[in-house]
Amino acid sequence: MPRFVFTLVVTVLAVMLGGELATVRGQATSGEYRIGVLEPITGPLAFEGKRHMEGLEIVRDLINERGGVMGKKLVFSVADATDPTAAASEANRLITRESVKIITGTFSSRLCGAASEVAARHDVIYWESSCVDPRFNKRGLKHVYRTEIDATGFGWYNVEFIAKHLAPRLNLKPNQIKIAFLSEDSSYGQGVTESARQRAKTEFGMQEVMVEYYNWQTLNDMTPTILKMKQLNPDVVHHISFSNDGVLFWRQAKEQSFLFKALVHAGATGYGSADFGKALGNDANGVFALLEPGPGFRLESLRPEGQAIEKAFRDAVQKRTGTYPFGAHQLAGSGLWLLKLVLDKAQSDDPEKFRAAVMSLDLPVGSMINGWGVKFSEQGQNANDRVQHYMLQWQNGQLVTVWPEEFSTLRAKWIPLGAWDQRK
Amino acid sequence: MDPARRLGPAQIGVLAQLVVATVLLGGIYALISVGLTLIFGIMRVVNFAHGEFLMLGMYLAFWAFVLFTADPYFVVLVAIPLFFVVGLVVYALVMRGVIHASHNVQIFTTVGLSTVLQNVALVAWSGDFRFVRPWHLSTVLRAGSTTFNLTQVVASVIAVTLTLALVAFMKWTHAGRVMRATAQDRDAATLMGIDTDRVYRLTFAIGIAAVGTAGVLVAPLYSVYPTAGLQFVLLSYVVVVLGGLGDMLGAMLGSLIVAGVEVAGSYLFGAAWKEIFYFILFILVLVFRPAGLFGQRGAETLGV
Numbered sequence: 096m097p098r099f100v101f102t103l104v105v106t107v108l109a110v111m112l113g114g115e116l117a118t119v120r121g122q123a124t125s126g127e128y129r130i131g132v133l134e135p136i137t138g139p140l141a142f143e144g145k146r147h148m149e150g151l152e153i154v155r156d157l158i159n160e161r162g163g164v165m166g167k168k169l170v171f172s173v174a175d176a177t178d179p180t181a182a183a184s185e186a187n188r189l190i191t192r193e194s195v196k197i198i199t200g201t202f203s204s205r206l207c208g209a210a211s212e213v214a215a216r217h218d219v220i221y222w223e224s225s226c227v228d229p230r231f232n233k234r235g236l237k238h239v240y241r242t243e244i245d246a247t248g249f250g251w252y253n254v255e256f257i258a259k260h261l262a263p264r265l266n267l268k269p270n271q272i273k274i275a276f277l278s279e280d281s282s283y284g285q286g287v288t289e290s291a292r293q294r295a296k297t298e299f300g301m302q303e304v305m306v307e308y309y310n311w312q313t314l315n316d317m318t319p320t321i322l323k324m325k326q327l328n329p330d331v332v333h334h335i336s337f338s339n340d341g342v343l344f345w346r347q348a349k350e351q352s353f354l355f356k357a358l359v360h361a362g363a364t365g366y367g368s369a370d371f372g373k374a375l376g377n378d379a380n381g382v383f384a385l386l387e388p389g390p391g392f393r394l395e396s397l398r399p400e401g402q403a404i405e406k407a408f409r410d411a412v413q414k415r416t417g418t419y420p421f422g423a424h425q426l427a428g429s430g431l432w433l434l435k436l437v438l439d440k441a442q443s444d445d446p447e448k449f450r451a452a453v454m455s456l457d458l459p460v461g462s463m464i465n466g467w468g469v470k471f472s473e474q475g476q477n478a479n480d481r482v483q484h485y486m487l488q489w490q491n492g493q494l495v496t497v498w499p500e501e502f503s504t505l506r507a508k509w510i511p512l513g514a515w516d517q518r519k
Numbered sequence: 520m521d522p523a524r525r526l527g528p529a530q531i532g533v534l535a536q537l538v539v540a541t542v543l544l545g546g547i548y549a550l551i552s553v554g555l556t557l558i559f560g561i562m563r564v565v566n567f568a569h570g571e572f573l574m575l576g577m578y579l580a581f582w583a584f585v586l587f588t589a590d591p592y593f594v595v596l597v598a599i600p601l602f603f604v605v606g607l608v609v610y611a612l613v614m615r616g617v618i619h620a621s622h623n624v625q626i627f628t629t630v631g632l633s634t635v636l637q638n639v640a641l642v643a644w645s646g647d648f649r650f651v652r653p654w655h656l657s658t659v660l661r662a663g664s665t666t667f668n669l670t671q672v673v674a675s676v677i678a679v680t681l682t683l684a685l686v687a688f689m690k691w692t693h694a695g696r697v698m699r700a701t702a703q704d705r706d707a708a709t710l711m712g713i714d715t716d717r718v719y720r721l722t723f724a725i726g727i728a729a730v731g732t733a734g735v736l737v738a739p740l741y742s743v744y745p746t747a748g749l750q751f752v753l754l755s756y757v758v759v760v761l762g763g764l765g766d767m768l769g770a771m772l773g774s775l776i777v778a779g780v781e782v783a784g785s786y787l788f789g790a791a792w793k794e795i796f797y798f799i800l801f802i803l804v805l806v807f808r809p810a811g812l813f814g815q816r817g818a819e820t821l822g823v
Binding site for chain 1: 746778
């Protein structure tokens, strides 16, 4: 009899446990959690949008290998946001037809505003991983968040680099530096430039010798601007470029033998895009661009959990694309990873619970992909000093990490920039 | 005081360089505008797809360079006949049907064609920015303190040659006379036994060949992408209006004026101002000299 009881107990337990296990497994494999993804996959912004998409897919797979989000497999409903109108209508479609509760995207400052307005109207969470328009988080939209810093943060870091790294190496005090500001005239260019001007002037007393904006889409010749700058003789050129304007400036500055001590840019556009190196080869040597970390980035400088995910991410990008991650991969990837951290904490996509989880996250620099940390403001903006940014420099066809020095094995060269034919 | 506005002996070098910049940039604008003014002047069709044929020329240079490492100057020899044929085909498929229709229909058609071509390029070659880097790209000629970019010099020389060749063709060949006659009065030309359809076909093909060639020549200077044509197309309308519709020497001068306004405006006031200046000029010309700064034959048929 006892033997019968024992068998019975074991059987009952087995059935219960088995059932339990089956349910857990069932949740992990058959349960899906769908979010909306808005990126420009066609149209003029597609070249960056497609890389964002790659970064999102790579990190989605990493997340799913690590148990998904809220115990479910993360899946995407992807929509093509070619322009602001398409971004808005596709956001609408994702919400009303695909019933998503969270939308992430969109990389471009031209798209994020329109898309997030729509999400906010429907009380859907909008999770932006790039888009650096300073106005984005100043509209009082409660469920709109941004993981990347905005353009004013870029200007802040650029001046930090000029004052704390370039000035000593040029044997100048920050207030002796003559700086020329040149920029394309989008909200991005203006945001970076104006915040850099402000900080350079008020905090460090740098001497501003010029500020000039232009429309990159109709710019065919920069010779007049370069001739003007030559006479103003700046030490540092702070140039925010969008695409071909960077190539045009650099090529024509060389033609005119315009000599200055350093050029500093911010962002994955213009000088910060792989296209700049492709267009100029070794002639690109010496240009600085504020970006996400590149080759030379020291894994050991991160916290253990940051090292683990950064390494897994880098390997996954390498496996899929054969290259070191591009900025677009890193922004989209870290944004999505951070979304997972929030969802794991909130265990819900209810906007209020989600917001509480976002606000409670407090991770130091070095905690995740790109060595970033997390601390959101009430406006839904991740903090400048947590979202660590890095100065990269074009060195022989590659953008490599050179500053802050504790994060890199490589060092900045050509300070000051020598004659044009001697930057080898 | 802003040193840019001080004009002393030390500024002579700068002034010389600004003049060179004007001439070289004007050369590029002329190269792009000559085909447009020809089509505009003779067919009375505003070809809104003009910039897209320029873009196709740039892609031709790019692919020839990548696949066969062919130098753009060699590709030009292929581009002229190739784009002539492209012009014939586009005329037969698209333009022929609307040549007698109203201006509105023609505008819609060419705008449609422009969008189609941009998107074909986007689908076929993606939105990536591409670059053509022949060995002579950064070759710079120096005369004293003045520098000349070789690629721009070549483009300008070809622009002048092409313009003069077209002017001579229009003036002294039978085909040219027939084209001018058609431009002056389509109906009378038909009554004189001129096959106007053939004239239009030829005009369109020559215009497209000219802009395709321009695309190949400017490809090393600018990046190649599906909407690259938009960068130039607006100002080429300004050039054509300044010069007078269909007046090729006028287009040449118009290009220099637009380039001069752009260079001087950028230097004195800043790059953001250049379009304001040349579009003000554009409006003034339209208001006070609608036939162009230099007048023009056949302008009276404009309202047709």
